[in-house]
Amino acid sequence: MYGSWANRLLLVPATVWLLVMLVLPLLVVIIFSFGERGTAGGYVPAFTLEQYANLSARFTAFKNTLLLAPTGTFLCLLVAYPLAYFLAVKVHPKWKTLLLVMIIVPFWTSILIRTYAWIFILGGQGLPKVLGFLGIEGVRLINTPTAVLIGIVYAYLPLMVFPVYVSLEKLDKRLLEAASDLGSSPIEAFRNVTLPLSIPGVATGCMLVFILLMGEFLIPALLGGGKVFFIGNALVDLFLQSRNWAYGSAVAATLVIIMLVTVSIYMKLVVRNQQ
Amino acid sequence: MRIYTLAVYLFLYIPIGIIVLFSFNAGRHASDFHGFSIKWYGTVLANPFAMEALATSLIVASTTAVLASIFGTMAALALQKVKGRIRAIYDAAIYIAIMIPGIVIGIATLIALVTAFKFLNPVLENFWPGFLGDAPHLNMGYASVIASHTMFTMALVIVIVRARISGMDRALIEASADLYATPWRTFWQVTLPQIFPAILAGFLLSFTFSFDDFIIAFFVAGTETTLPLYVFSSIRRGVTPEINAIGTMVLTVSLTLLITAQFLLRGRGSQSSTQ
Numbered sequence: 001m002y003g004s005w006a007n008r009l010l011l012v013p014a015t016v017w018l019l020v021m022l023v024l025p026l027l028v029v030i031i032f033s034f035g036e037r038g039t040a041g042g043y044v045p046a047f048t049l050e051q052y053a054n055l056s057a058r059f060t061a062f063k064n065t066l067l068l069a070p071t072g073t074f075l076c077l078l079v080a081y082p083l084a085y086f087l088a089v090k091v092h093p094k095w096k097t098l099l100l101v102m103i104i105v106p107f108w109t110s111i112l113i114r115t116y117a118w119i120f121i122l123g124g125q126g127l128p129k130v131l132g133f134l135g136i137e138g139v140r141l142i143n144t145p146t147a148v149l150i151g152i153v154y155a156y157l158p159l160m161v162f163p164v165y166v167s168l169e170k171l172d173k174r175l176l177e178a179a180s181d182l183g184s185s186p187i188e189a190f191r192n193v194t195l196p197l198s199i200p201g202v203a204t205g206c207m208l209v210f211i212l213l214m215g216e217f218l219i220p221a222l223l224g225g226g227k228v229f230f231i232g233n234a235l236v237d238l239f240l241q242s243r244n245w246a247y248g249s250a251v252a253a254t255l256v257i258i259m260l261v262t263v264s265i266y267m268k269l270v271v272r273n274q275q
Numbered sequence: 276m277r278i279y280t281l282a283v284y285l286f287l288y289i290p291i292g293i294i295v296l297f298s299f300n301a302g303r304h305a306s307d308f309h310g311f312s313i314k315w316y317g318t319v320l321a322n323p324f325a326m327e328a329l330a331t332s333l334i335v336a337s338t339t340a341v342l343a344s345i346f347g348t349m350a351a352l353a354l355q356k357v358k359g360r361i362r363a364i365y366d367a368a369i370y371i372a373i374m375i376p377g378i379v380i381g382i383a384t385l386i387a388l389v390t391a392f393k394f395l396n397p398v399l400e401n402f403w404p405g406f407l408g409d410a411p412h413l414n415m416g417y418a419s420v421i422a423s424h425t426m427f428t429m430a431l432v433i434v435i436v437r438a439r440i441s442g443m444d445r446a447l448i449e450a451s452a453d454l455y456a457t458p459w460r461t462f463w464q465v466t467l468p469q470i471f472p473a474i475l476a477g478f479l480l481s482f483t484f485s486f487d488d489f490i491i492a493f494f495v496a497g498t499e500t501t502l503p504l505y506v507f508s509s510i511r512r513g514v515t516p517e518i519n520a521i522g523t524m525v526l527t528v529s530l531t532l533l534i535t536a537q538f539l540l541r542g543r544g545s546q547s548s549t550q
Contacts, residue, residue: 010350014347025380114290120519240493
């Protein structure tokens with residue numbers, strides 16, 4: 001259809017954009033992570049592992065993230081699985097698209113506004129006050145790990161529902177009939193047939209949610225009130241307040257490495273098993 | 276099961292509903308509902324800072340959407356002809372662009388551009404031809420936000436348009452060539468009309484993403500303030516009913532665009548099944 005030169009020409013803007021705005025900045029982060037901090041902040045060229053050796057200075061942020069990100073992922077899965085199962089197996093096909101669209105739509109609207117809604121709900125003038133009227137006094141929700149976890153499940157649920165739904169939707173219903181013909185109870189059939197076959201979807205959902213949670217900033221910033229501190233919050237502090245670019249780059253590079261390890265474990269366990 | 280599903284949908288939509296509901300509340304707090312009023316909308320519209328942030332966001336989002344859908348479509352068309360290693364490199368870059376958390380993109384872009392500008396600005400000052408007036412001073416602002424948003428959303432458009440191209444009827448293009456249409460004419464009369472819904476959906480998703488993005492703009496906007504940045508700093512100063520009004524307006528914009536995009540992408544399915 002197009003001569004080869006025309007084809008190359010079409011690729012020019014995308015190539016330039018990906019190089020300048022993706023590849024180059026990521027390389028800069030890697031280079032800076034081996035550098036030193038300037039006296040007035042910023043970066044001084046050097047080759048040292050000092051920044052990486054010093055990672056434990058932000059131990060709390062790493063600990064919180066590595067504790068709450070998997071917990072949040074697991075809670076997402078707990079809430080999402082029954083919903084995905086219902087949508088894939090029980091719902092009339094006529095309603096499926098509408099119900100799926102209704103799950104995905106909130107995911108694309110402003111996460112900032114949706115998280116703000118929870119400040120409103122969990123804050124002192126919201127749910128705790130309502131509970132106060134009902135006689136349950138002294139409930140504190142905002143600025144606790146619980147609030148952060150609620151915010152996480154709320155924000156990332158759609159991302160978990162979709163892959164699980166897709167894996168359950170593909171499931172061959174005849175396998176369940178076969179299981180029941182061979183004397184399995186519905187619960188046994190679920191445990192021995194449905195659950196194992198939905199594992200790839202579960203793994204995909206968990207990987208997606210976990211990766212994005214590792215870089216989360218807004219939810220802990222708004223619902224954790226500075227007490228529940230993620231790596232993302234440490235990064236904002238390092239780059240926008242203390243301007244320690246070299247150390248910040250090392251933290252960011254470590255974050256990317258954790259994410260890459262997650263993806264490669266996922267690839268090994270799931271993608272290869274499927275082939 | 277039904278009740279559970281209903282509960283999850285309520286969980287997803289109640290916070291949004293609360294924002295909308297309380298944007299019309301005459302009182303200041305969630306717990307004192309003083310009846311219907313649109314006074315907070317009046318406050319927002321009369322607030323010059325909010326209006327300026329809105330204008331900035333609209334400029335950034337529309338420029339991003341135009342650039343991303345043009346460059347993304349060009350790349351998607353060209354990539355069908357690219358095979359082997361080079362194709363694998365492009366695919367990897369596109370998936371990295373989509374998967375990498377916004378915070379990492381924000382940080383990387385910030386330090387890469389600030390460093391590049393530090394070298395480029397003296398060069399520009401020394402070599403700028405005098406008859407063109409003063410040398411431009413490169414800085415973080417509109418251009419850096421647009422460039423960064425375009426990188427991510429362009430990758431998204433490539434994926435969406437490519438899916439549409441692969442679902443396209445090849446025979447039509449061959450028929451067009453058999454009837455002696457030039458490649459250019461085939462593109463305008465055969466290819467473009469078929470992929471247009473996908474391009475439009477990509478455009479709307481790009482606009483929504485850019486309009487709603489907080490974390491990338493947080494790092495690369497320089498002294499400019501987009502609407503999410505304005506909302507974030509307002510939340511930091513305390514929860515006010517004004518934010519509910521802004522939130523409702525933002526949600527209305529994104530929901531309208533998203534539902535249109537979903538409609539366009541769904542139209543694709545029914546169309547290709549009738550062909």
